[in-house]
Amino acid sequence: MFEPATASNRDIVGLWQGSLKFQGMELRIVFHVDKDSTGALKTTMDSPDQGAKGIVVDKTSIVNDSVAFEVKIISGGYYGVLQSGDSVMIGFWKQGGVSLPLDIRTIREVAVIRHPQEPTPPYPYASEEVSYTNTESGFTLAGTLTKPSSGGPFPAVLLITGSGPQNRDEELLGQKPFLVIADYLTRRGIAVLRVDDRGVGKSTGTFRTATTIDFAGDVKSGVTYLKSRTDVISNKIGLLGHSEGGIIAPMVANQSKDIAFIVLMAGPSIRGDRIICLQDSLISAAMGVPAQIIRHNLQRDRTVFALVASESDTSKLKARVLSSIEQSMADDTLTGGKVNHEDAEANANQITSPWFRFFLTYDPAPALEKVDCPVLAMNGSKDLQVPAEENIKGMNAAFSKSGNKRAKAVILPGLNHLFQKAETGAPLEYAKIEETVNPAALKLMGDWIEETVK
Numbered sequence: 106m107f108e109p110a111t112a113s114n115r116d117i118v119g120l121w122q123g124s125l126k127f128q129g130m131e132l133r134i135v136f137h138v139d140k141d142s143t144g145a146l147k148t149t150m151d152s153p154d155q156g157a158k159g160i161v162v163d164k165t166s167i168v169n170d171s172v173a174f175e176v177k178i179i180s181g182g183y184y185g186v187l188q189s190g191d192s193v194m195i196g197f198w199k200q201g202g203v204s205l206p207l208d209i210r211t212i213r214e215v216a217v218i219r220h221p222q223e224p225t226p227p228y229p230y231a232s233e234e235v236s237y238t239n240t241e242s243g244f245t246l247a248g249t250l251t252k253p254s255s256g257g258p259f260p261a262v263l264l265i266t267g268s269g270p271q272n273r274d275e276e277l278l279g280q281k282p283f284l285v286i287a288d289y290l291t292r293r294g295i296a297v298l299r300v301d302d303r304g305v306g307k308s309t310g311t312f313r314t315a316t317t318i319d320f321a322g323d324v325k326s327g328v329t330y331l332k333s334r335t336d337v338i339s340n341k342i343g344l345l346g347h348s349e350g351g352i353i354a355p356m357v358a359n360q361s362k363d364i365a366f367i368v369l370m371a372g373p374s375i376r377g378d379r380i381i382c383l384q385d386s387l388i389s390a391a392m393g394v395p396a397q398i399i400r401h402n403l404q405r406d407r408t409v410f411a412l413v414a415s416e417s418d419t420s421k422l423k424a425r426v427l428s429s430i431e432q433s434m435a436d437d438t439l440t441g442g443k444v445n446h447e448d449a450e451a452n453a454n455q456i457t458s459p460w461f462r463f464f465l466t467y468d469p470a471p472a473l474e475k476v477d478c479p480v481l482a483m484n485g486s487k488d489l490q491v492p493a494e495e496n497i498k499g500m501n502a503a504f505s506k507s508g509n510k511r512a513k514a515v516i517l518p519g520l521n522h523l524f525q526k527a528e529t530g531a532p533l534e535y536a537k538i539e540e541t542v543n544p545a546a547l548k549l550m551g552d553w554i555e556e557t558v559k
Contacts, residue, residue, distance in 0.1 A: 115167060115170070115187065115191055116191065117138050117146070117167060117172060117187070117191065118138050118139055118140060118146070119138060119211050120135065120136070120137060120138075120211065120212045120213070120214070120215065121135065121136040121138065121194065121209045121210065121211055121212070122134065122135045122136075122209060122210065122212045122215065123207050123208050123209035123210065124207075125198055125205060125207050126205070126206075127205055127392075130392050130393070130531065130533050131154075132152065132154050132155065132533060133151075133152070133153050133154050134150065134151075134152060134183070134198065134207065134209070135150065135151040135152075135153060135212075135215050136148055136149075136150050136162070136174055136183070136209065137149045137150070137151070138165065146165040146167070147162075147165065148162035148165045148174055149161060149162060150162050150174065150176060151215065153215060153218075153279075153536065154278075154533060154536045154537055155278065155533070155536065156277065156278035156279050156536055160176065160178065161176070161178075162174045162175065162176055162182070163175055163176060163177045170186050170187040170188075171184075171185075171186055171187075172184070172185050172186070172187060172194055172196075173185075179200050180200065180445075180447065180448075181198070181199040181200035182198075182199060182200075183196060183197075183198055183199075183207060183209070184196050184197055184199065185197075185207075185208075185209065192210055192211045193208065193209070193210045193211075194208065194209045194210070195208050196208065196209075218279060218536060218537060218538075218539060219539050220279070220280065220281070220539060220540075220541050221539060222285045222540065222541040222542065223281055223284060223285060223541060224284065224285070224288040228251070228288070228291075229254070229292065230251055230252060230253050230254050230291045230292065231251065231252050231253070231254045232249060232250075232251045233249065233250045233251075233252075234247070234248075234249060235247070235248055235249070235250045235298070235330070236248070236307070237326060237327070237329075237330035238326065239303075239310075239322055239323050239325075239326040240326070241322055242303075242310060242319070242322065242323075244303050244308065244309045244310030244323070245308060245309045245310075246300050246301070246303065246308045246323055246326060246327065247273075247300065247301050247306065247307035247308045248273045248298055248299055248300030248301060248308075248327075249273055249287070249298070249299055250296060250297070250298045251287050251288070251291040251296065251297050252291060252296035252297075252336060253291065253294055253296075257336045258334075258335065258336050258337055258338045259294065259295060259296040259336060259337060259338060260294075260295055260296070260337075260338050260341035260342070260343070260365070260554075260558040261295065261296040261297070261298065261331050261337045261338070261341070261342050261343070262290060262295055262296075262297055262298070262342070262343045262344065262345050262368075262554065263297075263298045263299075263300075263324065263327045263328060263331060263342070263343070263344050263345070264283050264286065264287065264297065264298065264299040264300070264345050264346075264347075264350075265320075265324055265344060265345065265346035265347065265350030265351075265353050265354055266283070266302055266347065266349075266350055267347045267348030267349045267350055267371075268348060268349040268460075268464075270302055270304065270305045270312045271301075271302050271305060272301050272302070272305050272306045273299040273300050273301045273306065274299065275299075275347065277523070277535065278532075278535045278536035279536045280523060280525075280535060280536070280538075280541050281541065282347070282523055282524070282541055282542050283299045283347075284299075284541075285541045285542050285547075286345070286542060286547065286550075287299050289542075289547045289551060290550075290551060290554065293551050293554075293555060294555075295554060295555075295558075296331075296336065296337055298327060298330075298331060300323075300327060302320070302323075303315060303319070303320070303323055313458075314459055315459070315460065316459050316460050316463040317349060317352055317353060317356075317460070317463055317464065317467065318356075318463070320349075320353055321353045321356045321357055321360075324344065324353055324354075324357045325357055325360065325361060328342060328344075328357065328361055328364070338558075339363075340363055340365060341365045341558045342363075342364065342365055343364065343365045343366035343367060343368065343554065343557075343558070344357060344358065344364060344366075344367045344368070345367070345368040345370065345550070346367070346368070346369055346370065346372055347370040347371060347372075348370070348371050348372070348373075348490065348491060348522065349373075349464075350370075350372070351369035351370060351371060351372015351373060351469075351482075351491075352372060352373055352467070352469050352472075354367040354368075354369060354372065355367065355369075355372075355469065355472040355473050355475075355476050356472055358476050358478055359472055359475045359476060364478050365478060365479075365557070365558060366478055366479040366480070366481070366554065366557045366558070367476065367478060367479075367480050367481075368480075368481045368483070368550050368553070368554065369480065369481065369482040369483065369500075370483055370524065370546075370550075371483075371484050371485070371488055371490070371491040371496075371522050371524075372469070372482060372491070372496070372500075373469050373491050373496055373499075374469055374470060374473060374482075374495075374496045374497075374498075374499030374500045374502075374503060375468070375469070375470070375495060375496060375499050376465075376466070376467065376468045376469075377463075377464040377465045377466065377467055378406075378407075378410040378413075378414070378465045378466070379495075380490075380491060381406060381410070381465065382403060382406050382407065382410075383492050383495060384489055384490045384491070384492070385399075385402060385403070385406060386399050386402075386403055387489040387492060387530075388489045388490075388531055388532065389402070391489060391529045391530060391531040392531055392533070401433070401436075401437060404433075405429070405430065405433040408429055408433070409426050409429050409430065409456060410465055412425050412426055412429060413426070413456065413457070413461075413462055413465050413466065414465070414466055419457060422457050422462075423453055423454070423457045426453045426456050426457055427449055427450060427453040430449045430452050430453055431444050431446070431449045434449060469499075470499060470502070470503050473499075473500065473503035473504070473507070474503045474506050474507045475507065476507065476509060476512070477507070477509060478511070479511040479512065479557045480504070480509065480511065480512035480513070481512075481513055481515070481549075481550065481553045481554075482497065482500040482512070482513070482514040482515070483514075483515045483516075483517060483524075483546065483549060483550070484496055484497050484514075484515075484516050484517070485516070485517050485519070485520025485521050485522065485524055485527075485530070485546075486516050486517065486518045486519060486520065487519060487520060487521045487527045487529070487530030488520070488521055488522045488530060489521070489522065489529075489530045489531060489532070490522040490532070491522060493516045494516075497514045497515075497516055500512075500514040501514050513553075515549065517543070517545060517546055517549070520543050520545075520546060521534065521535070522535075523535055523541075523542070524542050524543050524546040525538045525540045525541070525542070525543060526538070526540055526543050
């Protein structure tokens, strides 16, 4: 339909932005159009509200007043018609067989969401670049240790990131929660170590093939490192884990009996397959997905997850999961039974990866029941990824079974998975919120840690 653009075609060089509206949500799409040394158009795409930048647009085409930005990685792109003196395009967004109306217009710059809680140097405390080795894997972990600028030795806390490759600030969708948490706690007299995940930033190793067990080994190495420092009180070292980090912290506390305390921010207390089913349903509902689609997807997930639990052979599992996903696509009457083999294979690869298989079948409850150090478990009432009601209930059951009188579980009203004040709790809100971590959540953990290490 479209032919490659040439230098003689109409000038669309610049920034173009529009808001994609679907299921009650809005998502900004930005195209950066430029020319290379030969005069040919080259384009990249951002999705600021998802924290995605610099996505390559494989083909930019323009014929008369019709423009196309084709993006292979999403199996679609944008198709529009120039209007209003070439400053507006009226068109549609196409992705995975779905088309949505999308109008884009020229802008001078992309609006950046401010995050006023993020500290900037000079800091009123010492900040040190550190590294140490996980002797079992041979990988080097790199991070930042912040501590009060005078006095000491100090109690310390090691921050543990959530799922997915994270840097030491746990940077996600433009938010840097661990940077803000480290700043807050250090100002209160606590040394804080935050670390790049293996294979991320300045840490060596491979993230892709690792499981939660491997990450727990990295955390144990961090504890050993903190114990080696003369400016840290060796029997007052605690762990603070967010999301998957809330699974890892109890694991490490049970293997290192001198852990002084653990803080679980949105830490799961129920099995991974239940977590995924809950979060998929809740997030879909918050985005306005019809109940019929939610039920269909939930049945698909339960069928596939049962396969993961029953089949140990990886090659057989992948074939069975792929077949099940494609059958679910064929049975979906709302999409006309269209089977997208590329999407099905991508989903099967993810579900049968080492990390996902472990997460789906791991039950955190037994580990929580063995923890005998002080525990603060905290969830936001609008957390749709690790739903508060189910997980805090599981936490309380585990603490009751273990008889741990120094454990408490708290639900903070109105906060999402990142502990921001939120409207719906949907992940698409994360990047749009100026707040990084709600002050009430910071004060709760700060007060509790301070009291615990006295």
